[in-house]
Amino acid sequence: MTKARWWRGAVIYQIYPRSFLDTNGDGVGDLPGIIARLDYIASLGVDAIWISPFFKSPMADFGYDIADYRDVDPLFGTLDDFDRLLAKAHSLGIRVMIDQVLSHTSIEHAWFKESRESADNPKADWYVWADAKPDGTPPNNWLSLFGGVAWRWEPRRRQYFLHNFLSSQPDLNFHNPAVREATLDNVRFWLDRGVDGLRLDAINFCFHDAQLRDNPPKPEALRTGRGFSPDNPYAFQYHWYNNTQPENLAFLEELRALLDRYPDATTLGEISSEDSLATMAEYVNDQRLHMGYSFELLTDDFSAAYIRGTVEALEAKMRDGWPCWAISNHDVQRAVTRWNPGAPLCDTLARQLVALVCSLRGSVCLYQGEELGLPEADVPFEALQDPYGIAFWPNFKGRDGCRTPLPWNGDAQAGFSAAAPWLPVADAHLQRSVAIQDAQPDSVLNGVRHLLRWRKDHPALVLGDIAFLDAPEPVLAFTRRDTDEALLAVFNLSGEAVRWPLPAHLGSARVLADHGLLGGEVIDGVLQLPPRGVFYAHID
Structure with a gap:
């Protein structure tokens, strides 16, 4: 890098x-x-x-x-x-x-304290303010991620301000x-x-x-x-x-x-x-x-x-x-x-x-x-x-x-x-x-x-491209390749042992066993992975 x-x-x-x-x-x-x-x-x-x-x-x-x-x-x-x-x-x-x-920001930020005081102060337009509808309800139907309407009434300005999150987190007006x-x-x-x-x-x-x-x-x-x-x-x-x-x-x-x-x-x-x-x-x-x-x-x-x-x-x-x-x-x-x-x-x-x-x-x-x-x-x-x-x-x-x-x-x-x-x-x-x-x-x-x-010793894992291989659940398999290295990575996402025939187009898979994880082994071209097993290998 x-x-x-x-x-x-x-x-x-x-x-x-x-x-x-x-x-x-x-x-x-x-x-x-x-x-x-x-x-x-x-x-x-x-x-x-x-x-x-x-x-x-x-x-x-x-x-x-x-x-x-x-x-x-x-x-x-x-x-x-x-x-x-x-x-x-x-x-x-x-x-x-x-x-x-x-x-x-917080409702306690100095910008907001100034903005809320009036509609004509230097920071009046720094937050998202809007008038109420004629019946006094918020200007639109937007909702807060934390539940309820995304508008809070401010009596000093007689307007609503927008808050996409908590009502104490007023949204800035990036316009x-x-x-x-x-x-x-x-x-x-x-x-x-x-x-x-x-x-x-x-x-x-x-x-x-x-x-x-x-x-x-x-x-x-x-x-x-x-x-x-x-x-x-x-x-x-x-x-x-x-x-x-x-x-x-x-x-x-x-x-x-x-x-x-x-x-x-x-x-x-x-x-x-x-x-x-x-x-x-x-x-x-x-x-x-x-x-x-x-x-x-x-x-x-x-x-x-x-x-x-x-x-x-x-x-x-x-x-x-x-x-x-x-x-x-x-x-x-x-x-x-x-x-x-x-x-x-x-x-x-x-x-x-x-x-x-x-x-x-x-x-x-x-x-x-x-x-x-x-x-x-x-x-x-x-x-x-x-x-x-x-x-x-x-x-x-x-x-x-x-x-x-x-x-x-x-x-x-x-x-x-x-x-x-x-x-x-x-x-x-x-x-x-x-x-x-x-x-x-x-x-x-x-x-x-x-x-x-x-991982730092394997540039393919740090910077290489990725390509997934077809495999049935619960097997996740992909290759990582850069100019200096090509690796196969296979994960058994289940609590049961699995078998997966290695694709022939990958060529010979030279097992990497020094990663410290629960690995697998290849027998007659078939990868055998224990529960939650991980397999890495150099490939052609």
Whole structure:
């Protein structure tokens, strides 16, 4: 990888700072906690970290509601702490990416406080304001992702403001050039500070339809997708007008022009639209975003056909861009639970899932705890913090189950804090702590360490093209090829042993057995894979 393209094929470790390590005894993780564990992160063999928001915020959505884009919330530390984090990470060869939440702010942001006072102040048009209908109801039928209408009445202006998320997260008006300029200036602040990349939250939500047209209804049979079950009225509409507007493309090009002045920095856009793969293909290229990822592999479907279909669909559409894949993050149920529901914990599955996502063409986001094989935590209602989960309990428990503290040891508070953590530590996590797994050569943790270093020795897995092979369920098979290497990768996605005749056109398959995973063997041209087995081989 050239220096300016370090991000291609990179493994990016996502840190949710509230739950990583608390150093000041308030029960909430902080930036000094990340600094204290950077050596651990380096030991994993990842290329970069992505830190979820640590900016000044009232924490209604735990940092994704920003009140000051240029300051660290005291809950997490100071700007000096961030500078120390950046310097230490760089000394360890780790790049640092930070979250940027551009489409909306907190209701406590100074911009919004000024904007709401009148319709004729300097920032009056910085947010999306609209008059009520004659009967006093909101200007259109748009809905919030967190449930209910996407408009909140502001008595000072006698108007509604738009909020695609919480009612305390007003949407900025990106049709206003001054908003775009101020947003880019905030981004520049962190680039000048030395960050290596930006993860762009909900980047397709920056623009709204200027005509405020109603979203059309969606047939009941199509009301599916991550978090958009029929329990959530958000699923009742096609979201054609409240996000993913054509004007956003020009803004992405403005953003890329800024990034091009920092040639070693990158962007990773989070994209969730009516057709996320098509939007990714449109957003990710040499003039717009460097990378994009969506929620397509963060669903409940763990079939070989679904994974193949998703990757092939993106490959067909995104000819010029670079994808990034994730199977877990801070917004969804942890993968080892989501993709093996009701079954006992399986270390072999945990290792296989990391291998799978690290074998697809693109970069990779690994969420803290994936390297430990952590299952979803069961957080009781009285301990819930996530407003999304509280609103939709009991059918949807929200996002707290994947956000509980990282277990560093087996103590009562998991070595995370000297105080009661902001979310309870799961008992099942204590047995899978870093301290315990560090001492076990065959643990998930040590398996992931080995795998990530092994992957770097195989350029086909880092940068090569991908082509899928026909195989019956539950076998997922594909090749990865670059100019120096050609590999076959085969995954048995089931808990039963399988047999699969190797395609003759691949030629001889020279088995790679040094990846540390539960492998298979070829007998008379037939690959025999154990449950959750993984097979890699050099091919012609």
